[in-house]
Amino acid sequence: MNRTIQLALRAREGLVPALVLAAVASSSPARADVIRQSWPDADSYTYRIVHMPDLDQRRLETETVPGLPSTGRMYCVPASTMNVLAYIATHGFPEVPPEPHNWLDPVYYDLATGNLFLIGGLMSTSPTGGTGLGGLHNALDILLPLETFTYSTYATAGGYTPQFRSLAESAVNGGLVLFTHGWYSEDGMQGDDPIISRGGGHALTLTQAYGGLFNDQVYVRDPADDPPNTSQSAYSERIYAVQNRTVVAHGETRVMSNFQVTPGEWTGRYLDTYTVIRPKAGFSFTDWGIVHLGPIDLWDTSPDSQIDIDAIAQVIDVAIGPDQNYLYYVGRVGASYQLYRANLLTRESTALAVAPVPTEPRITFGRRRTLYQLAGDQLFFINPDRMSWYAVPLPATGEAIGYDDAADEVVVLDAGSRSIFTYPHHLDADAEVLVLPSAGVLPLGDAPVLAWDPFRDAWWVTSEAVDDVFRIKHLEGTWDVFKISHDVLVQPTSVDVDDAGHVFVVAQGGLHEFMEEPGGDWVLVEDSPFAGIPVGRKAGITKSRTNYDPELHDGPQWNNVLPTDFGPVVLDCRGDFDRDGSVGFSDLLQLLARWGPCPRDHYCDEDLSFNGAVDFSDLLAVLSAWGECR
Structure with missing residues (x-):
């Protein structure tokens, strides 16, 4: 999973060595700050x-x-x-x-x-x-x-x-x-x-x-x-x-x-x-609950913290909100479907003031904070910040929906006509219709799902009827189609992509992460922090988003x-390690417990003399600051 980028920029000769970025998650311990x-x-x-x-x-x-x-x-x-x-x-x-x-x-x-x-x-x-x-x-x-x-x-x-x-x-x-x-x-x-x-x-x-x-x-x-x-x-x-x-x-x-x-x-x-x-996080759902996977702690690369939210209706689909503070979901209420918002802090759900629909919908968010709901042959534009909405008719019934951040377009997939409909973000123009390749090149099956790839500016498509995941990109009137095959990809029900271009697929009740190696081969990420976590039929991964214009x-x-x-x-009060507003015995005990060289990956808060170790110079600094912070 390592990706190293060396930045050879220099302010002036000899000022600073080149910055090096390695996307490596260290497991070094850190303090709860x-x-x-x-x-x-x-x-x-x-x-x-x-x-x-x-x-x-x-x-x-x-x-x-x-x-x-x-x-x-x-x-x-x-x-x-x-x-x-x-x-x-x-x-x-x-x-x-x-x-x-x-x-x-x-x-x-x-x-x-x-x-x-x-x-x-x-x-x-x-x-x-x-x-x-x-x-x-x-x-x-x-x-x-x-x-x-x-x-x-x-x-x-x-x-x-x-x-x-x-x-x-x-x-x-x-x-x-x-x-x-x-x-x-x-x-x-x-x-x-x-x-x-x-x-x-x-x-x-x-x-x-x-x-x-x-x-x-x-x-x-x-x-x-x-x-x-x-x-x-x-x-x-x-x-x-x-x-x-x-x-x-x-x-x-x-x-x-x-x-x-x-x-x-x-x-x-x-x-x-x-x-x-x-940190990157994930989300999934069961019939009567929503699960927030993670986030990855800043000191532990395993998403062992999990938030379970009881839904107030049978869950059909879920999307992460723009600020990643809320999960939005569709719930079945009798013969209709209602939109809800779940707060990740309070774990409470509230219904959105949007009319229920009679057709089982799918939802996604655009980068401009708009929630889009696909309900049969209707596409809804919903502003959850102002709680306003409207709908436009589709040329045909859609099965899957996604959002292309680069083009600022809503994308709807209709498996029946093997077409993709693209709309500008306000839905204020007719759809552009793109006909997909033949079934021999791109098999779809029933209930397809799709996800936008921000790393490659492409789309990924799969369905339970196909034991593969396909990347598609429209280039000058033709489609470039690429396929990932693997033993774990049995009846996949969900696909998503993170900022680094890693592909996440739900199959056989698990969430599987794939990455492209430098030579172009795709491999299963065996040590993925999300590996082995049980999920429902759909799982999503958070992405970077912005409404920048x-x-x-x-x-x-x-x-x-x-x-x-x-x-x-x-x-800042030097020596007040426990942040209680004074330098006292608890701070002295913390300094003594840290006595000796600082860990390699972290400076010591108790190293007040900046010499790489907690020693007598730091003890003297604490004693000189004794009492209330000033």
Whole structure:
């Protein structure tokens, strides 16, 4: 499963060795760093992660110390992203750039600068304009091990507006979060609502979030809260109150989350983009239950954590929601079929306000957060964020449905006419009809299933009547067809594909993972973390998704702009290993228990002197910090 990509980019000769990415899942142990994690309801959630780096973006170049272009003024996205990548590297995945290091150690300052420059290069970061969403995605596609991690990025677009509580819910649900608050100016009023326009934005890394009746509270790593210099500053958090406000922005009336230095005082900071990075997961279902497989822990590559959700109707089909916080499913209710949404945190199901249908449907999500339901000869467009929907007629009855993220198209397969119908994402044009190859080339059988392959921009098709899985791609009027055959592929009932192009097939009650070797041969992944897990007739694998639209999100108003003021600061408390707000006996005992050399794959939190071991210098540092944190 190893895939190594060497990045030969260099900021300047001798500045930093080439980054090396190996998509290898290490089984090294790590500490449980999410020390607060609860979601009883949306008004009283708690989340806190520790050991998240806080890299400075503003780096001054001197004759002896390398810096960043324009002193790093526009490097908030590379710095916030590197925070998360560095966290992953020190939690079981040491080959992920920038690899495990204690970035507070002055020895690694130049290395951090070089990595920021290289990440900025992958993101096409401009010294004057900053980083666009397309650049962020390009870097994540290269730097993240796609066999193990996915990312989701959603920005304000059309009828969708990111909400802070959705961001916090993703963090409580196991995601690492970086986000952007846009800088907005007020241009007038529309009734009681201010009209605001974006003039830039700034990227941050989430470390804490708390729900409240009147406003929420957020703690962040802000990469720009120190002036340009030649050394890494002490790690700290900035605190903001968060309150929703109705505004007119991007041509629509929206409810946007406002970040406030003083609670209750509106500012020009509004949440408009966030990215969640999390381990790959799977999902399946039985007649009366839904199963969430995983996610893969950051310190254990086996998805032994499993969430079982009791359904309130007989389950027919399941799709993972855009934020990976909800599973949507079709349930049979008497002679009709109803759509439901299951919350992975509360494990509660609620019916969607969409009319039941009399025909057994299939569902899938598009990258723009739209849920599509195929019900016989009807195709439904459903916006679960606004709970609106409509339907269009199909040329024939469809059996399978999928979504092509690259083309932004809904795809319906009709086995009877051996045709594929493709629609634009809004379903606002007639279908393009593509006739499939003959049965001798592509046997379909009854109840076919299909899945989009984001790695190869192709489709995979199978059915119980065929003991093979077929990859199909339409090229200039012809079809390229490729077949995977294997002894385990007996009456397959489901197929899906992850970001790395690995194919997952349900057959004989198990989930089987296949991968393509460099020479083109396909092999069964014997050590797949999903191997041996019993599943129902269908299983899916999470993928990276985004609603990024270059026409909307690449204009000058989406450039990065440095903050002019900051929320209250809280410095990390060195020596407070148990994070109880003071340095005391429990911290001393933890230091003594860690005494000696640090593990190879992780720096030690207790190594306060950065010398690679816990020793008397660290003991003296703890004793000197004894008492309440300041």
